[in-house]
Amino acid sequence: MKQVKIGILGAGTVGSSLIKIIEKEKQRILQNHGLEIVIQKVGDRSYQKKEFLKNYNSTSNLEEVVDDSEIDIIVELLGGIEPAFSLLNQSLNNQKSIVTANKALLANKGKEIFEKVKELQKKNPKITIGFEASVGGALPIIKNLRRVWSFGQIQSLIGILNGTCNFIISRFEEGMEYEKALKIAQEKGFAEADPSFDISGKDAGQKLAIISSLAFGCWLEETQIQIEGIEKIHKIDFEIANKNNMKIRLLAISKKIQQKLLLRVHPTLIPRNHLLSDVRDEFNALLVEEEYSGITMIVGKGAGGFPTASAVLSDIVSIASGSSNLWFYDFSSYSLIEDGEYKFYLRFQTVDRTGVLAFISKILAENQISIASMHQEEGEEPVNVIIFTHTCKESSIYKAISQIDQNREIILSPTTIIRVF
Amino acid sequence: MKQVKIGILGAGTVGSSLIKIIEKEKQRILQNHGLEIVIQKVGDRSYQKKEFLKNYNSTSNLEEVVDDSEIDIIVELLGGIEPAFSLLNQSLNNQKSIVTANKALLANKGKEIFEKVKELQKKNPKITIGFEASVGGALPIIKNLRRVWSFGQIQSLIGILNGTCNFIISRFEEGMEYEKALKIAQEKGFAEADPSFDISGKDAGQKLAIISSLAFGCWLEETQIQIEGIEKIHKIDFEIANKNNMKIRLLAISKKIQQKLLLRVHPTLIPRNHLLSDVRDEFNALLVEEEYSGITMIVGKGAGGFPTASAVLSDIVSIASGSSNLWFYDFSSYSLIEDGEYKFYLRFQTVDRTGVLAFISKILAENQISIASMHQEEGEEPVNVIIFTHTCKESSIYKAISQIDQNREIILSPTTIIRVF
Numbered sequence: 001m002k003q004v005k006i007g008i009l010g011a012g013t014v015g016s017s018l019i020k021i022i023e024k025e026k027q028r029i030l031q032n033h034g035l036e037i038v039i040q041k042v043g044d045r046s047y048q049k050k051e052f053l054k055n056y057n058s059t060s061n062l063e064e065v066v067d068d069s070e071i072d073i074i075v076e077l078l079g080g081i082e083p084a085f086s087l088l089n090q091s092l093n094n095q096k097s098i099v100t101a102n103k104a105l106l107a108n109k110g111k112e113i114f115e116k117v118k119e120l121q122k123k124n125p126k127i128t129i130g131f132e133a134s135v136g137g138a139l140p141i142i143k144n145l146r147r148v149w150s151f152g153q154i155q156s157l158i159g160i161l162n163g164t165c166n167f168i169i170s171r172f173e174e175g176m177e178y179e180k181a182l183k184i185a186q187e188k189g190f191a192e193a194d195p196s197f198d199i200s201g202k203d204a205g206q207k208l209a210i211i212s213s214l215a216f217g218c219w220l221e222e223t224q225i226q227i228e229g230i231e232k233i234h235k236i237d238f239e240i241a242n243k244n245n246m247k248i249r250l251l252a253i254s255k256k257i258q259q260k261l262l263l264r265v266h267p268t269l270i271p272r273n274h275l276l277s278d279v280r281d282e283f284n285a286l287l288v289e290e291e292y293s294g295i296t297m298i299v300g301k302g303a304g305g306f307p308t309a310s311a312v313l314s315d316i317v318s319i320a321s322g323s324s325n326l327w328f329y330d331f332s333s334y335s336l337i338e339d340g341e342y343k344f345y346l347r348f349q350t351v352d353r354t355g356v357l358a359f360i361s362k363i364l365a366e367n368q369i370s371i372a373s374m375h376q377e378e379g380e381e382p383v384n385v386i387i388f389t390h391t392c393k394e395s396s397i398y399k400a401i402s403q404i405d406q407n408r409e410i411i412l413s414p415t416t417i418i419r420v421f
Numbered sequence: 422m423k424q425v426k427i428g429i430l431g432a433g434t435v436g437s438s439l440i441k442i443i444e445k446e447k448q449r450i451l452q453n454h455g456l457e458i459v460i461q462k463v464g465d466r467s468y469q470k471k472e473f474l475k476n477y478n479s480t481s482n483l484e485e486v487v488d489d490s491e492i493d494i495i496v497e498l499l500g501g502i503e504p505a506f507s508l509l510n511q512s513l514n515n516q517k518s519i520v521t522a523n524k525a526l527l528a529n530k531g532k533e534i535f536e537k538v539k540e541l542q543k544k545n546p547k548i549t550i551g552f553e554a555s556v557g558g559a560l561p562i563i564k565n566l567r568r569v570w571s572f573g574q575i576q577s578l579i580g581i582l583n584g585t586c587n588f589i590i591s592r593f594e595e596g597m598e599y600e601k602a603l604k605i606a607q608e609k610g611f612a613e614a615d616p617s618f619d620i621s622g623k624d625a626g627q628k629l630a631i632i633s634s635l636a637f638g639c640w641l642e643e644t645q646i647q648i649e650g651i652e653k654i655h656k657i658d659f660e661i662a663n664k665n666n667m668k669i670r671l672l673a674i675s676k677k678i679q680q681k682l683l684l685r686v687h688p689t690l691i692p693r694n695h696l697l698s699d700v701r702d703e704f705n706a707l708l709v710e711e712e713y714s715g716i717t718m719i720v721g722k723g724a725g726g727f728p729t730a731s732a733v734l735s736d737i738v739s740i741a742s743g744s745s746n747l748w749f750y751d752f753s754s755y756s757l758i759e760d761g762e763y764k765f766y767l768r769f770q771t772v773d774r775t776g777v778l779a780f781i782s783k784i785l786a787e788n789q790i791s792i793a794s795m796h797q798e799e800g801e802e803p804v805n806v807i808i809f810t811h812t813c814k815e816s817s818i819y820k821a822i823s824q825i826d827q828n829r830e831i832i833l834s835p836t837t838i839i840r841v842f
Contacts, residue, residue: 021713025572031638032571138714140561140569148561148735150453151446217452275720278696283716292442292731293559295704296721299696300714310713314569322743 003036004320007065009087010077011044011053014101014133017305018075018312019052033317041065066091073319075312076100085109092116095124099315101133101308107206107222110213126322130315135207136161136284138307139300143314145214145288152291154215156255161207163282163302164191164198165230165250170280172238173247190282190303201229201265204252208265211286212254216261218333220254228266232416237347240377240386241269247277248418262337269345270421343372343420344389344397348404349382349413356410360385367400368392382412388420424457425741428486430508431498432465432474435522435554438726439496439733440473454738462486487512494740496733497521506530513537516545520736522554522729528627528643531634547743551736556628557582557705559728560721564735566635566709573712575636577676582628584703584723585612585619586651586671591701593659594668611703611724622650622686625673629686632707633675637682639754641675649687653837658768661798661807662690668698669839683758690766691842764793764841765810765818769825770803770834777831781806788821789813803833809841 008015022029022037029035039056043065047058059065066074066087074091076098078084084105088098092113100106106113113129120127132142136159160166167190171181185191197203205227213220230250241248251268254261270277275297279285284302289295301307350356357374364371370390377384389397401415429436443450443458450456460477464486468479480486487495487508495512497519499505505526509519513534521527527534534550541548553563557580581587588611592602606612618624626646634641651671662669672689675682691698696718700706705723710716722728771777778795785792791811798805810818822836 017713021572028572032567138569138717140565140717143569144561144565146453147739148559148564148731151442151449151731151734273699273701275699278694278699280694290731292438292727294722294725294728296559296561296719298717298719300717304715306713307715310569310572310711313572318568 001030001034001036002320003038004072004316005038005040005070006073006075006316007041007043007068007071008039008075008077009043009062009065009084010079011042011047011050012077013305014308014312015042015044015077016050016052017309018077019056021306021309021313029317033321035317035320037316037320040071041068062087063090066094066096069094071096073097073099073316075316076102077312078102079104081105081108085113088113089116092120092127095120095127097126097128097130097319099130099312099319101131101312103134103203103206103210106131106134107209110210111219111221114219128319130319131210132315133308133311135210136286137300137302137304138310139284139286139298139302140311140314141211141286141298142214143318144298145211149215149288149290149293149296152293154256155289155291156253157208157211157215157286157288158276159204159208159211159252159286160249160276160279160284161204161252161286161302162198162201162250163284164195165201165204166279166284167191167282168199168230169248169250172233172235173242175235177235188282199229199231201227201250204250204265208252208254208263212261212263215254215288216256216334220261220263224336225263225265227264230267232414233267233418234416236377236384237416237418240347244269245272246270247272247274249276249279251276251421256334257337259334260337261334262340264340267418268421269418274421339393339395341391341393343391345418345420346387346389346397346401347416348385348387348411349415350385350410351412352381352383353410356383357385359407359410360387360404363400363404364389367396369396369400422451422455422457423741424459425493425737426459426461426491427494427496427737428462428464428489428492429460429496429498430464430483430486430505431500432463432468432471433498434726435729435733436463436465436498437471437473438730439498440477442727442730442734450738454742456738456741458737458741461492462489483508484511487515487517490515492517494518494520494737496737497523498733499523500525502526502529506534509534510537513541513548516541516548518547518549518551518740520551520733520740522552522733524555524624524627524631527552527555528630531631531642532640535640549740551740552631553736554729554732556631557707558721558723558725559731560705560707560719560723561732561735562632562707562719563635564739565719566632570636570709570711570714570717573714575677576710576712577674578629578632578636578707578709579697580625580629580632580673580707581670581697581700581705582625582673582707582723583619583622583671584705585616586622586625587700587705588612588703589620589651590669590671593654593656594663596656598656620650620652622648622671625671625686629673629675629684633682633684636675636709637677637755641682641684645757646684646686648685651688653835654688654839655837657798657805658837658839661768665690666693667691668693668695670697670700672697672842677755678758680755681758682755683761685761688839689842690839695842760814760816762812762814764812766839766841767808767810767818767822768837769806769808769832770836771806771831772833773802773804774831777804778806780828780831781808781825784821784825785810788817790817790821
């Protein structure tokens with residue numbers, strides 16, 4: 001039996017769930033992992049208001065936790081870049097391993113943190129970092145990228161990485177309007193009061209940065225990812241997708257194409273029988289394509305107190321058991337694909353007048369965009385004109401649509417653009 | 422950098438793939454895992470016929486491999502119970518860790534092997550066993566059961582664990598007949614010349630025994646699982662499923678219900694929008710329901726040289742890195758549920774005559790089976806009569822169907838029984 005002493009920074013939803021699991025499952029953790037986890041100290045700014053912290057050595061002074069010489073592992077559950085970054089830095093200076101669920105931190109300061117861990121390991125190989133919970137809650141993505149999909153080239157990662165967006169998309173599929181769907185997501189605790197971080201695709205982008213770094217062995221940051229959110233897709237797009245035997249998902253994609261990386265987050269039309277098409281509600285998923293294991297997909301709860309705490313706990317146990325074989329990017333660098341090639345779905349909202357289709361198709365042709373099918377939905381103005389294109393460059397599409405959308409006499413609202421898988 | 426010396430028993434499809442990956446990915450394994458893997462010796466009965474073994478210290482004498490004092494880990498890829506069992510026993514006696522891809526061995530002799538490892542660990546904690554490749558090829562099921570889904574109660578495992586059956590089912594869905602589907606599966610190398618081990622559900626049963634043991638912390642054997650294969654389902658059942666917006670999958674299920682275990686392998690009707698409904702062709706999947714992480718599903722290639730070798734390699738790396746935290750069943754024992762409760766789909770093949778429906782429904786009623794819907798497919802004799810029941814006991818269904826099927830004047834072929842999820 002081993003004993004490990006942990007210090008917890010932040011006793012919010014995840015922190016309190018972690019404490020509950022550790023207490024309730026003492027016996028199971030001992031039996032399955034030969035480990036006793038001691039919660040040595042909990043740092044929380046408002047610890048005095050939290051009844052469940054009464055039995056723990058708690059403090060509002062977070063530095064006190066990271067400076068406690070008894071503690072082996074610091075578990076950072078604060079979120080945000082500061083003070084998390086400084087506290088983890090100090091923890092490493094104090095020769096402690098760290099576990100974090102903080103995706104914003106890793107997507108922005110990951111390089112510094114990992115380089116520091118790497119440097120420290122030269123003298124003390126036991127110091128390491130666990131960050132399973134930073135991506136996809138209970139989905140064991142990081143562990144498997146480090147230990148299972150780490151023998152051959154990874155060709156691509158395709159993920160549904162934001163539960164809020166996927167939940168809203170599921171409601172769209174049931175015919176619900178955006179505002180109502182968002183309200184339910186907020187009531188259920190999936191969506192923040194300000195949902196823009198999720199809806200814009202930024203949250204999925206941060207997660208994609210972390211797992212792509214791991215998959216491709218270089219350090220990628222959030223700013224390197226081209227991101228589109230679900231703001232411009234509407235109920236009608238789901239109805240049209242359905243008629244075409246397709247589904248819409250907000251996909252986070254990183255893909256190696258001839259030694260270049262394509263990094264994108266965007267709504268995507270996928271075939272109805274695609275593995276990702278039945279990933280609904282708040283579930284997350286990641287599809288990994290690796291040289292030897294082929295295609296593997298993991299689906300699960302991407303957020304929530306217990307699922308995330310469970311991922312944090314798996315890191316603590318791995319580190320305490322000495323089994324967190326580290327991954328370090330090799331500083332290899334890839335150039336990014338700035339201008340990808342896709343098939344597109346375009347939905348124009350136009351006046352009901354002759355000459356509209358001629359106008360649209362002329363500008364598309366001028367931009368070397370070839371039309372695969374064109375269809376006009378029945379109904380009142382604005383008339384929905386749906387075009388599926390053949391494969392063309394992103395830059396051509398955006399140029400053409402900006403030209404088309406300038407004509408306010410014909411085009412009544414900004415055109416909806418969705419990539420087709 | 423660590424060095425680990427392995428001995429390989431069996432250089433067939435998986436063994437040769439393993440050797441190829443180790444050679445080709447030397448640099449990546451060193452970089453990602455800080456490990457050099459040395460293939461110290463290869464034991465293969467027909468090693469002289471295998472060109473790719475020329476560069477290795479090879480022998481037809483398998484005992485010579487397990488007795489080589491230089492070797493740290495014995496990798497058993499022979500399949501079957503003997504001589505694999507004796508050789509692994511001897512390896513353990515020689516204080517070596519073992520890695521096996523052998524599901525038949527674990528489903529039948531697992532208890533002895535695990536008890537021996539447990540005993541040996543008391544003196545030498547480094548001795549351990551890796552068996553990731555025994556279930557689901559490249560799907561990281563074992564690792565995640567040991568390390569991720571190991572903090573709370575596991576409520577259920579639901580798997581598609583046989584690629585051959587799933588491949589044939591996918592062809593059924595496309596309207597192909599059984600014989601042709603099987604032939605393609607054999608040509609593609611998924612199905613054996615004698616496919617009965619797969620088709621009967623036995624293969625899925627062995628895998629279910631292994632992962633259920635792990636999930637529920639007791640030792641379960643193949644013989645404790647009630648197994649039905651896909652022999653009695655036909656193209657028409659898939660057509661009817663489709664009309665009802667459902668799919669048929671051969672599911673391996675273990676479930677804890679009030680401190681009892683339900684262990685089954687059987688064809689199952691699942692809703693079209695179920696996560697498992699898009700798992701097609703030779704893909705395998707496992708859906709795990711655990712207390713804290715909720716529902717997680719893994720999908721991937723369940724067989725094949727490289728996927729399986731990749732799983733074997735992940736075990737070697739884990740053990741060599743000292744990170745294979747062992748799992749041991751706690752000798753807790755569960756009683757099994759002998760008579761489960763389900764909704765059923767019944768397809769009777771009857772003569773085209775009045776009184777048939779009255780005859781069937783009378784016997785069902787006598788056995789306390791309540792009919793949810795009854796439908797007669799149009800067409801020539803035998804007429805297909807489809808009944809969906811309300812929830813009832815398995816024993817009642819089997820008793821009723823055996824009574825009904827005895828009436829050869831009305832029932833022209835054995836009735837098809839499929840559980841409804």
